Amino acid sequence: MITSLAGTAFAQPTSVIPIETKRYGLALQVGNDKRVGIIHFGTKLKNSSEYLHAPAMSRRGDDYSGILNSVYTPSGSRNLVEPAIRVTHTDGNTSLDLQYVSHSVQKTDNNVSTTSILLRDPAYALDVTLFIKVYAEEDVIEQWSVIKNNEKGNVTLHKYASANLYVSAKDYYLNHYHGDWAKEMQPEEIRLTSGIKVLDSKLGTRANLYQPPTFMVSLDKPASEDEGRVLYGSVEWSGNFRVDLEVDPLNNLRVIAGINPFASEYVLGKGHEFTTALFVYTYSDKGKGDASRNMHRWARKYRVMQGNGSRLTLLNNWEATYFDFNETKLAELIKDTKKLGVDMFLLDDGWFGNKYPRNGDNAGLGDWQENVQKLPHGIGYLVKEAQNNQVKFGIWVEPEMVNPKSELYEKHPEWVIRQPNRPEHLYRNQLVLDLSNPQVQDFVFGVLDNIMTKNPNVAFFKWDCNAVIYNAHSQYLKDKQSHLYVEYVRGLYKVLERFRAKYPDLPMMLCSGGGGRVDYAALKYFTEFWLSDNTDPLERIFIQWEYSYFFPAITHDNHVTDWGKQPIKFRTDVAMMGKLGFDIVVSELNQKDLEFCQNAVSTYKTINDVVWHGDLYRLASPRDNDYASLMYVNDSRDRAVMFNYLVSNRYGAGTLSPIKLNGLDPDKKYRVKEINLYPGTKSSITGDTSYSGDYLMTIGFNPGVNARRASVILEVTEAK
Ligand code: GLA
Numbered sequence: 001m002i003t004s005l006a007g008t009a010f011a012q013p014t015s016v017i018p019i020e021t022k023r024y025g026l027a028l029q030v031g032n033d034k035r036v037g038i039i040h041f042g043t044k045l046k047n048s049s050e051y052l053h054a055p056a057m058s059r060r061g062d063d064y065s066g067i068l069n070s071v072y073t074p075s076g077s078r079n080l081v082e083p084a085i086r087v088t089h090t091d092g093n094t095s096l097d098l099q100y101v102s103h104s105v106q107k108t109d110n111n112v113s114t115t116s117i118l119l120r121d122p123a124y125a126l127d128v129t130l131f132i133k134v135y136a137e138e139d140v141i142e143q144w145s146v147i148k149n150n151e152k153g154n155v156t157l158h159k160y161a162s163a164n165l166y167v168s169a170k171d172y173y174l175n176h177y178h179g180d181w182a183k184e185m186q187p188e189e190i191r192l193t194s195g196i197k198v199l200d201s202k203l204g205t206r207a208n209l210y211q212p213p214t215f216m217v218s219l220d221k222p223a224s225e226d227e228g229r230v231l232y233g234s235v236e237w238s239g240n241f242r243v244d245l246e247v248d249p250l251n252n253l254r255v256i257a258g259i260n261p262f263a264s265e266y267v268l269g270k271g272h273e274f275t276t277a278l279f280v281y282t283y284s285d286k287g288k289g290d291a292s293r294n295m296h297r298w299a300r301k302y303r304v305m306q307g308n309g310s311r312l313t314l315l316n317n318w319e320a321t322y323f324d325f326n327e328t329k330l331a332e333l334i335k336d337t338k339k340l341g342v343d344m345f346l347l348d349d350g351w352f353g354n355k356y357p358r359n360g361d362n363a364g365l366g367d368w369q370e371n372v373q374k375l376p377h378g379i380g381y382l383v384k385e386a387q388n389n390q391v392k393f394g395i396w397v398e399p400e401m402v403n404p405k406s407e408l409y410e411k412h413p414e415w416v417i418r419q420p421n422r423p424e425h426l427y428r429n430q431l432v433l434d435l436s437n438p439q440v441q442d443f444v445f446g447v448l449d450n451i452m453t454k455n456p457n458v459a460f461f462k463w464d465c466n467a468v469i470y471n472a473h474s475q476y477l478k479d480k481q482s483h484l485y486v487e488y489v490r491g492l493y494k495v496l497e498r499f500r501a502k503y504p505d506l507p508m509m510l511c512s513g514g515g516g517r518v519d520y521a522a523l524k525y526f527t528e529f530w531l532s533d534n535t536d537p538l539e540r541i542f543i544q545w546e547y548s549y550f551f552p553a554i555t556h557d558n559h560v561t562d563w564g565k566q567p568i569k570f571r572t573d574v575a576m577m578g579k580l581g582f583d584i585v586v587s588e589l590n591q592k593d594l595e596f597c598q599n600a601v602s603t604y605k606t607i608n609d610v611v612w613h614g615d616l617y618r619l620a621s622p623r624d625n626d627y628a629s630l631m632y633v634n635d636s637r638d639r640a641v642m643f644n645y646l647v648s649n650r651y652g653a654g655t656l657s658p659i660k661l662n663g664l665d666p667d668k669k670y671r672v673k674e675i676n677l678y679p680g681t682k683s684s685i686t687g688d689t690s691y692s693g694d695y696l697m698t699i700g701f702n703p704g705v706n707a708r709r710a711s712v713i714l715e716v717t718e719a720k
Helices: 047-055 287-303 327-340 378-388 407-411 438-454 481-500 538-545 569-573 591-613 693-698
Strands: 015-020 024-030 034-043 083-089 098-106 114-122 124-137 138-151 155-168 172-178 186-191 195-200 214-217 227-238 241-247 252-259 267-269 271-276 278-284 314-316 345-349 391-396 458-463 508-510 528-530 556-560 579-582 616-619 627-635 639-645 671-676 688-690 711-718
Touching: 015 124, 024 047, 024 138, 034 155, 083 138, 083 314, 114 155, 138 155, 138 287, 155 227, 155 278, 172 241, 195 671, 214 287, 227 241, 227 252, 267 271, 267 481, 278 693, 287 616, 314 327, 327 345, 327 591, 345 378, 345 458, 345 627, 345 711, 378 438, 391 438, 391 538, 438 458, 481 528, 538 556, 538 627, 556 569, 569 579, 569 591, 569 639, 569 711, 579 591, 591 627, 591 639, 688 693
Parallel strands: 314 345, 314 579, 345 391, 391 458, 458 508, 508 528, 528 556, 556 579
Antiparallel strands: 015 024, 024 034, 083 155, 098 114, 114 124, 124 138, 138 271, 138 278, 155 252, 155 267, 172 186, 172 214, 195 241, 214 227, 227 278, 241 252, 616 627, 627 639, 639 711, 671 688, 671 711
16 A cells, blocks of 8 residues: 555555655655565655555565664664664663554645654554655755653663665765864765775764764765765764664665764653754765755755855954954954955954963863953954944854863863863863753853843854863763763753844854864854865865865855965955955055955955855866866856866866856856956956857866966856
8 A cells, every 4th residue: 555645644564655855755665564664765756656566675585574674773673783773671671673653744834744653662662753854845854763761661772863774776885074173074985895884973072073974875886976876964963973884785775874872872761752863865866966956955945044144254363363462453453354345353262261361272261251451341342343344243252161271160170071080181272061061051151142242233153162072971960971972962952042042143153173063953053164274275175175065155164364375366266165254464465465355355245146045066076187166056047156276286287178067057148257356467258258058068168277377266147
């Protein structure tokens, strides 16, 4: 029997539950034994009644029947592969079986609907409800589960994944990332072989420092930008995560993703529920570009705060001053902000602490009072200075952390995460506050709330998080130490929820010593993120390129700094591919560089709509060419911006032949014009000739990138 998406509860054996987006879907099968398995994952069938004929992917022999393809693999009974869930019941029994009870579909609107499937252990009063939320138009699915303990006492959860997918292909190519400070998003592609590949983090806060929770799996063969079958996944959790990718004995791929169960057994009291993290994924049979556009559209519309809104360009003082500033110097920088033409001045680290002034990264963190030497008239004075100069004022905080050299540490040693009987181990001279403790949650909320209450015109926060959790131990959690990693993240979300309830629209940057903490659960509360402290523009092309697979340009904070050897034009052009900011000493710019930057800010205002809200097409990868090229196209396909960069120093490197554009309307005519020129230079790409979209996408256009023209921005406008 087939139930349609609109169907409600049913209990007939061997039924199929199709869960479909616009172009692809999953088909679940409820077997005679009431176990629910995945029988199809990928491009959807025209007629969903035919899923019934799909050869059950896991049926090879009795041993595996109905187990390998489980939609949520339990542990301790017949299953011998990696589980999605593992528990110990109240009576000490360690087995779990999950059988279908019912399912229903809840429609949020015409685009979004959630299928929930209730599973129950026939021998124990334990329920698991799987939630599969479909964003049809965007081809995106979010999945999570709720585990309910109806037993007579506590149940211990040893593993509690968000989702358990089952995919069939000849081969699987995993594209994942590693990194470190200033080296975020270093890609690696491997063919998965039999057994398990695990992507995980055990760092607690700043969980993505070495490995982010985002990945792609190409099916059959490595997908390219415009071809191939590819699955994108990302765990929505700002803490320890784990993704198991297991090629099983039938050469199918099991993907189990969620919170990392490492050192995190969770004791679930009688009558209580545990909601897992969410896992978001998309699929395309048209290559990586299409899959990332799915992700971007979804993120802008449904996840990122003000995802389709606008952003504030800014001047930041971090690299211009580091900790060495005072009121007079900042007042000058505020004037420079205005001179540059950007929207806001962002005051970074170093403005607080009195007993232990924050004059370096070794003191003051936790003491969020203005330093009276540096800021005798407080933040209020700076906010006013900003107002007098018609710019906005934003400020840096790192509220989850503490330096041992601080009054906070002296006053509240019990708020610090550390093992009681071991020496403290610091990361960047600091320790992490225990956000599982509600008092600490109040404190962290208060850091931002106090600033806002005293200075209601503060227009922006940069929320940083510079340390990992060593010596994980919470004085607050007492005998529940294994809850710390989970409760920390929940505590963080509670604070962010509270902050957003009071300040729903205030833009905020998610930073973690660079990109140490970016995921789609956090981006619900943030408008943007800091990709990396590495702002060398050459490195940035690569870093921004990789982030662009998962996160839309409107979330990318890119600052022009003094890193790298490239001229200011190159550095600015690279930063213009996301949200533009500056972190330079404006007063030290020579006249031409200043003029260029001022013009660039004006030019950016004319293209930011396309960059922020358009579709991204990566045209030429910096990894395969001497150059990188990508473009953004607006929805009506009458405007596009193409960014091109030289990434090689070798003799003769550059764009020798045309680069094929993408995403245009083949039947429209376009003019191509070089913009953002350095003062005194001319370009032969003037927009005088018009080309059809067909021409530009079939033959292409040569931006003329070479050693003398190392970065070229082209504006593509419909010729009317
Ligand atoms: C981190 C951030 C930087 C800067 C410093 C301040 O490293 O990534 O941008 O804010 O902290 O200490």
